[in-house]
Amino acid sequence: MGFDKTKLKQIRWLIVFTAVMILALMNSSAVLAGVAIGIRILKPFIYGGGIAFVLNILLKAYETKVFKKWKGKSARKLKRSVGILLSVITVLLIITLVIIAVIPQLAKTATELGNKIPLFVEGIILKLEQWSVEYPGLKQQIMQLENIEVNWETIIPNFVEFMKNGVGNMLYSTLSSTVSVAGSIISEVINFTIGIIFALYILIQKEKLSDQGKRILTAYLPEKVSSAIRDVMSRLYSNFTNFICGQCLEAVILGTLFIITMSIFKMPYATTIGTLIAFTALIPIVGAFIGCFVGAFMILINNPTQALLFIILFLILQQIEGNLIYPKVVGNSVGLPSIWVLVAVSLGGSLFGIPGMLFFIPVVSTVYSLLRDDVNLRNSKKLQVVMEDSPGEEQEAACEEQEE
Numbered sequence: 001m002g003f004d005k006t007k008l009k010q011i012r013w014l015i016v017f018t019a020v021m022i023l024a025l026m027n028s029s030a031v032l033a034g035v036a037i038g039i040r041i042l043k044p045f046i047y048g049g050g051i052a053f054v055l056n057i058l059l060k061a062y063e064t065k066v067f068k069k070w071k072g073k074s075a076r077k078l079k080r081s082v083g084i085l086l087s088v089i090t091v092l093l094i095i096t097l098v099i100i101a102v103i104p105q106l107a108k109t110a111t112e113l114g115n116k117i118p119l120f121v122e123g124i125i126l127k128l129e130q131w132s133v134e135y136p137g138l139k140q141q142i143m144q145l146e147n148i149e150v151n152w153e154t155i156i157p158n159f160v161e162f163m164k165n166g167v168g169n170m171l172y173s174t175l176s177s178t179v180s181v182a183g184s185i186i187s188e189v190i191n192f193t194i195g196i197i198f199a200l201y202i203l204i205q206k207e208k209l210s211d212q213g214k215r216i217l218t219a220y221l222p223e224k225v226s227s228a229i230r231d232v233m234s235r236l237y238s239n240f241t242n243f244i245c246g247q248c249l250e251a252v253i254l255g256t257l258f259i260i261t262m263s264i265f266k267m268p269y270a271t272t273i274g275t276l277i278a279f280t281a282l283i284p285i286v287g288a289f290i291g292c293f294v295g296a297f298m299i300l301i302n303n304p305t306q307a308l309l310f311i312i313l314f315l316i317l318q319q320i321e322g323n324l325i326y327p328k329v330v331g332n333s334v335g336l337p338s339i340w341v342l343v344a345v346s347l348g349g350s351l352f353g354i355p356g357m358l359f360f361i362p363v364v365s366t367v368y369s370l371l372r373d374d375v376n377l378r379n380s381k382k383l384q385v386v387m388e389d390s391p392g393e394e395q396e397a398a399c400e401e402q403e404e
Helices: 005-026 028-066 073-134 136-146 152-204 206-220 223-264 270-280 287-302 304-334 338-389 391-403
Strands: none
Touching: 005 028, 028 073, 028 152, 028 223, 073 152, 073 270, 073 287, 152 206, 206 223, 223 270, 223 304, 223 338, 270 287, 287 304
C-alpha cells in the first residue's frame, strides 16, 4: 500500500520539525541566548504592540459608543484621530489619579516614620527596662552584655583599614551600579517612547495592517491552514481583550470593597489604600498582597492594632476575591472555568513571573476553547457513525417515543 503525495509531504515536514526540535534541545543555551537577543532588539515593538492593544480597547469603545453617528470618509478619519487622542488622555488621566491618590500619602507616611523612629526606640528601651524588673533572669542577661570587653586596640586599626580600602571599593561599586542603572533607565525610556510611536501607527492603520496579514497568509499557506491561523488569532484577540476588561473590573470591585469596609471600621487612609490595592490587583491573584503590605505599613505607623485588624480584613476580602469574584469575573470574561484560571495563574507565575500570570490566562483560555471544539467535533462524528451503524435501533427508539 503506497502513500499519496499529501501524506508524504506531511511525513517530510514532521521529520524536519522533529530534527529542528532535537537540535534546539541539544543547543538550548545558544537558542535561549538568541531568543534573549531577539527580544532585546524587538523590545520597542513589543512595547508598542502591548500599548496599541490596550489603547485599542478604549478606541473601539469611543468609536462604537461615542462617535457612532459620525459617517463619511472624512468623518471616519477624524473619528479615528479623536478616538486615539481621547484613549491616550483616558489612560494618562487614570495613571495621574492613582499617583495623586497614593504618592503624597506614601511620602507623608515616610516622613511620619522618620519622626516616630526615635519615639519607637525609646519605647523599646523603656519596655526592656520594665521587663528587666519583672523578669530577673532577663536582667542578668542584660548585665552580661554590659560586661562584655571590647578590644578597641584591634577594632580601630581594622576600621581604619576598612576606611582606606573597603570604602573605596564600595564607592567604585556603587558608582558602577549607578551608571549601569542610569543606562538601563535611559534605554527603557527610549524603548518605551519608540513603542508609543509604533503603537500610534498601528492604531491609525490597523484595518490596513489586518488586511495585509490576511493576504500574506492566503498567499503563502493553504486555505485550510490560513483559516485555522486566523481562527486562533481571532480567539486570542477576543480572549486578551476580555481578560484585560475583566481584570480591570475585578480590580475596581476589590478596591471599592476595601474603601467601603475600611471606612466602616474607621481605618485611616481608606481611599489611598483602596486605590493602591485596586492598582496592584491588576496583577492576577497575588497583586493585592503588594497593596496589603504597603497599606499595613502605612497604618502601622499610626496604630499597630488597626494594622493587625487591616491584615485580618485583607485576608477575609482576599478569600472572597480569590475564590468568588476573580474566577467568576475574569473566568467568565475569557470563557475559562474557575479551576483553570487558578491553574493558568500558577503555571504562568512559576514559569515567567508576573508577565506569565498576565499572559497565560488568555492563552490557556484559547487552548481550552480549541480543545473543547475539537472534542465536541470528534464526539459528534463518533455519534453519527454509531447512529448510521444501528438504524434499526434508532427507529425502534423513535417509535417508542411516539407511543409514549
